[in-house]
Amino acid sequence: MDGGLATPDAWRPLARTFFLLPLLLTWGYLALALWLGRPALRPWLLERARPTARLLGAVLLLGVSSQLPLQAALVGDGWADAFNLPLWQLYLATEAGHG
Numbered sequence: 001m002d003g004g005l006a007t008p009d010a011w012r013p014l015a016r017t018f019f020l021l022p023l024l025l026t027w028g029y030l031a032l033a034l035w036l037g038r039p040a041l042r043p044w045l046l047e048r049a050r051p052t053a054r055l056l057g058a059v060l061l062l063g064v065s066s067q068l069p070l071q072a073a074l075v076g077d078g079w080a081d082a083f084n085l086p087l088w089q090l091y092l093a094t095e096a097g098h099g
Contacts, residue, residue: 008073008082015070018063022056029053068092
């Protein structure tokens with residue numbers, strides 16, 4: 001089943017990037033603002049990071065919401081099973097669905 005970019009396997013790295021990159025960048029902003037920055041600069045840093053944090057939150061939500069259909073497509077027979085609810089329930093009942 002070689003479909004190039006049309007296969008779920010080709011989209012897995014992109015979906016993980018949409019999940020992990022915003023998570024790490026948001027953590028970095030918070031670490032800088034709350035722990036590494038000077039106490040007098042904390043409100044300014046948090047205010048400056050707010051628009052970026054909103055954008056990263058939206059990308060993170062997109063990444064999280066894309067994980068379950070992608071995993072269902074990988075476990076099932078391709079994109080036809082991406083929105084198959086019984087397959088989602090089966091996947092979430094396994095050990096891989098909890099890890």
